[in-house]
Amino acid sequence: MQLSPSSPKPGTGADHDAQRDAHRRAAPDRGRTLLGPALQLIHTGQAPTRSALTRALDVTRATAGAVTAELEALGLITVDSRPAGGGRGRPSHRLAIDPGGPVVVAGQIHADGLSVTLAGLGGLLDPPVHLPLPAATDPVRMLRAVAQAGAELARGTERRCLGAALALPNPVTEPDGTALAALHFAWPSGTPVADLYDVEVGRADHGPRAFDPLPTAIANDANLAALAEYRHGAGRGARHLLLVTSGHRGVGGALVIDGRLHTGSAGLALEVGHLTVDPQGRPCGCGNRGCLNSETDPDALFAAAGLTPDPGRPLLDQAGELCRAAATDERARAAVEHVIDRLGLGLAGVANILNPDRVVLSGLHLDLLEAAPERLRAVVAERSLWGRSGRVPIVGAELRHSALAGAAELGWLPYLADPQSVTAGQAVR
Numbered sequence: 068m069q070l071s072p073s074s075p076k077p078g079t080g081a082d083h084d085a086q087r088d089a090h091r092r093a094a095p096d097r098g099r100t101l102l103g104p105a106l107q108l109i110h111t112g113q114a115p116t117r118s119a120l121t122r123a124l125d126v127t128r129a130t131a132g133a134v135t136a137e138l139e140a141l142g143l144i145t146v147d148s149r150p151a152g153g154g155r156g157r158p159s160h161r162l163a164i165d166p167g168g169p170v171v172v173a174g175q176i177h178a179d180g181l182s183v184t185l186a187g188l189g190g191l192l193d194p195p196v197h198l199p200l201p202a203a204t205d206p207v208r209m210l211r212a213v214a215q216a217g218a219e220l221a222r223g224t225e226r227r228c229l230g231a232a233l234a235l236p237n238p239v240t241e242p243d244g245t246a247l248a249a250l251h252f253a254w255p256s257g258t259p260v261a262d263l264y265d266v267e268v269g270r271a272d273h274g275p276r277a278f279d280p281l282p283t284a285i286a287n288d289a290n291l292a293a294l295a296e297y298r299h300g301a302g303r304g305a306r307h308l309l310l311v312t313s314g315h316r317g318v319g320g321a322l323v324i325d326g327r328l329h330t331g332s333a334g335l336a337l338e339v340g341h342l343t344v345d346p347q348g349r350p351c352g353c354g355n356r357g358c359l360n361s362e363t364d365p366d367a368l369f370a371a372a373g374l375t376p377d378p379g380r381p382l383l384d385q386a387g388e389l390c391r392a393a394a395t396d397e398r399a400r401a402a403v404e405h406v407i408d409r410l411g412l413g414l415a416g417v418a419n420i421l422n423p424d425r426v427v428l429s430g431l432h433l434d435l436l437e438a439a440p441e442r443l444r445a446v447v448a449e450r451s452l453w454g455r456s457g458r459v460p461i462v463g464a465e466l467r468h469s470a471l472a473g474a475a476e477l478g479w480l481p482y483l484a485d486p487q488s489v490t491a492g493q494a495v496r
């Protein structure tokens with residue numbers, strides 16, 4: 068599956084034309100055309116009531132009523148008919164995601180382990196299950212481990228399971244779904260991860276309430292984190308959202324423009340990790356020196372502090388603790404400032420090229436921002452042409468598990484485009 072086609076927002080561009088055409092069509096057809104845009108508005112919290120939905124879709128109250136009734140009949144939303152507020156004025160029906168509605172399996176493979184959860188619409192994730200990396204980290208065994216963990220969750224729920232989507236810590240090509248430069252696990256470049264994951268999910272038993280075959284999808288974790296932050300977190304309302312993150316190892320970046328991920332011609336855009344920020348710096352897995360990747364990840368922070376992390380605990384947690392120690396500890400503060408100066412240089416370079424209206428930082432970069440927000444913002448402003456004339460807002464990610472939340476978005480993509488496919492037994496792929 069290609070990652071790019073998030074359903075267009077109502078009232079913009081081509082979709083607006085489609086919407087105008089839809090007005091001319093017969094009522095049942097028009098209702099079906101509006102189901103996807105309506106569900107997306109409710110999914111992203113932009114239409115908490117039927118009157119808000121009526122305004123956002125630019126339709127009559129009767130049409131909005133028919134659309135919400137259809138989504139309710141599909142088991143996706145609830146329509147609370149009790150008046151919201153009471154008093155004078157016409158009451159509006161509250162719209163919410165049906166808490167018993169279907170789920171997708173969202174998974175993530177990262178340098179420290181595997182994470183899986185079930186995710187309903189509305190960005191509502193169950194608490195994730197975290198598993199250690201399997202002893203053998205070849206692609207098939209890793210993908211099998213995450214597929215089986217997801218299947219166990221699906222078997223344990225009464226809710227229908229409609230798909231399984233996975234976030235990976237390496238670039239994933241579009242549309243063929245191969246992993247490139249999977250440096251963490253030494254996977255061969257070009258490993259067909261989308262096909263392998265599809266096979267492993269197909270072999271796992273997801274229980275009687277899951278679609279069979281279960282649709283699968285796979286994409287890069289930073290891209291998915293950006294999509295999730297755009298829809299449910301710190302990126303809401305941004306037009307050109309740049310996300311930069313250092314998860315467990317290395318640095319990833321992603322750009323969402325008007326609600327769509329910019330993934331380049333083959334899914335490989337925004338590889339910001341190999342921007343040089345210190346020509347004399349630490350060696351990077353790519354063969355160069357001083358990349359953002361090797362200068363601003365958890366290992367770099369520990370190296371700057373002259374400390375060795377505990378190999379028995381997740382590196383990202385320990386790096387976060389080191390950032391928080393900067394408030395009281397001189398050595399930690401010096402290390403945080405060393406890394407922040409390099410992160411600021413990298414962000415300034417990317418901001419000059421992309422001119423984002425918001426920068427969201429996640430993972431260790433969020434901890435660094437919280438440890439010294441003014442220093443980071445000042446470095447970016449000083450080093451960026453646009454930063455000097457008006458600061459680019461730099462904010463922290465809001466979602467706790469943004470890559471997992473993004474995998475959930477990826478799993479929901481076909482159903483947001485065509486909500487009626489939730490009853491089909493097999494989704495449009």
Ligand SMILES: [Zn+2]
Binds near residue numbers: 341352358
């Ligand atoms: Zn590099």
